Amino acid sequence: MKDTKKLFQHGTLALLVPGLFDGTLPLSSLLEHGDTGIGTATGLDGEMIILDGVPYLVRSDGSVNVLDANKVKVPFANSHFDNPEIEFDVTDATPDQLKDMIFFKYNLKNVFFAVKVKGKFDYIKTRAVEGQKKPYPTLTEVADKQAIFEENDGQGTIVGYFSPELFHGMASAGFHLHYLNDAHNLGGHLLDYKIKEAKVYLQVFESVETHFPVENEDFMKEEFDIDGLRASISSAEK
Amino acid sequence: MKDTKKLFQHGTLALLVPGLFDGTLPLSSLLEHGDTGIGTATGLDGEMIILDGVPYLVRSDGSVNVLDANKVKVPFANSHFDNPEIEFDVTDATPDQLKDMIFFKYNLKNVFFAVKVKGKFDYIKTRAVEGQKKPYPTLTEVADKQAIFEENDGQGTIVGYFSPELFHGMASAGFHLHYLNDAHNLGGHLLDYKIKEAKVYLQVFESVETHFPVENEDFMKEEFDIDGLRASISSAEK
Known part of the structure; x- marks a missing residue:
């Protein structure tokens, strides 16, 4: 039975901060918890977006590929079954204007x-981080080596979460959004955008399930610096 | 199917801090997620402990009663299906010694x-907070009005969680433990203890499901002071 009221998360953003980038959950398992989502792959190799059950990976060379769910593992990712209960149209809006619209209307x-x-965008700016090999650097070091992509007059889909x-x-507080254009040749972690004409869908979760890589010794042994990592997430995920 | 690898939590400790004490989940629903657990009732009226599917409430007058799961609602509670995979014997140990034993052996x-x-205790010290009526005070104010109970040479069960x-x-970091003696006439939120001879059972969860009271307008509208509430939880739950 598909539970559309639950958000599933494998891993925590915290574990990426010191560089725990090993994939610890098969992508096929993530897809059992949802047909829509975002995440990354082993080595932090690109930005993943799942639309209608299809997982796409945008890499730092700009390539967009459909992932083989039986071969790829993820260190951090979210998924849910798409079933939005709130829908509204938006024209000519910046990220801040969209946020204001959401929180003005809904608590x-x-x-x-x-x-x-989903719709048309005057402007899209995304990033994709560069895949890393062991020994892994920290999240902050990786975030400094990112490729930036821009698109004018694009058409596509933004997917992500508010935490x-x-x-x-555990997550990045606020919005964490990824993008993929309809031509499937540009996407990534969303840095900026301007909506031209789009439909906005919101889906409120009654619960969030955080799934931990309990079989991963590096994770189990890590000494996390909680205050430091909260600041690092804010800077790397902005 | 009973998922013994998942911890279920309704509400957050955060919401208790400003005084959101309304029960928002039927106890019967909590029991669908586990036969073992801890929590509190509407108005923060006592300390709940669930053993073998039976929910007991220890109130500030020292009474211990079995709750009617169809009538009682909970503002904050945890439950899981008891299936410990780690078991060891302990004699003559303080809380700090038990913690050291756990973390010395296991990551x-x-x-x-x-x-x-489960076993015999040289000493047990518990507390139960006093039930409150609306308008509710804050968690700190309630924690100041608590009844203290002590028992020497007791026999009973400690149940709780490490977060x-x-x-x-979201939870109280570290251990959050409740107690009920075998005679069912003393229990509560555990403040101190000395193990005489007992068996310790640990059950590691692969995931934690946090369930939010999304139908509760007070919760949805609350302006949480995150830094302040973390400090308040540390002080109230110590």
Whole structure:
């Protein structure tokens, strides 16, 4: 039975901060928990977006490929079954204007919810981090080596999540969004955008399931610096 | 199917801090997610412990009663299906010595796990907070009005959880334990103890599911002070 009221998360953003980039969950398992989502692959090799059950990976060379769910493992990713209960049209809006629209109308700051924006964009700016080999650097070091992509007059889909401030560290508090254009040749972690004409879909979750890589010895042994990592996430995921 | 690898949590400790004490989940629903657990009732009226599917409430007058799962609602509670995979005997140990034993042997500081200690205790010290009526005070104010109970040469069961530091706020980082003696006439939130001779059971969870009271307007509208509440939880739950 598909539970459309639950957000599934494998790993924590915290574990990426010191460089725990090994894939610890088969992508096929992630897809059992949802047909929509975002994440990354082993080595932090690119930005993943899952649309209609299909997992795409945008790499730092700009390539966009469909991943083989039986071969790829993920260190950190989210998925849910798409079933938005809130829908509205937006024209000519910046990220801040969209946020204001959402929180002016709905009291959602204390819960997790999914965001999907489908339509035309005046401007899209994304990034994809460069895949790393062991010994892995830290998240901050990787974030400094990212490729930037821009598109004007694009058409595509934004997918991602809002996480409440209380969960900063487990996730990145606020919005964490990825993008893929309809031509499937540009996407990544969303840095900036301007909506021309799009439909916005919100899906509020009753619960969030955080799944830990309990079989991964590096994770189990890591000495996390909680305060430091919260600051690192804020800087790397902005 | 009983998922023994998952810890279920309704609400967050964070929401208790400003005084969101309304029960928001039927106890019967909590029991669908486990036969073992801890929590509190509407108005923060006592300390709940669930053993073998039976929910007991220890109130500030010292009474211990079995709750009617169809009538009671909980603002904050945890449950899981008891199936410990680690078991060891302990004699003559303080809380700090037990903690040292656990973490010396097992790398569990980054994951949620259940703790059950069954046996004889030289000393037990518990507390139960006093039930509150609306308008509710804050958690700190309630914690100041608590009844203390002590028992020498007791026999009973400790049940509770370890939560990783990253989740302080959602839960209380570290150990959060409740107690009920075998005579069912003394129990509560565990403040101190000395093990005489007991069996310790640990159950490591692969995931934690945090369930939010999304139908509760007070929760949805609350403006949480995240840094302040982490400090308040540390002080109230010590």
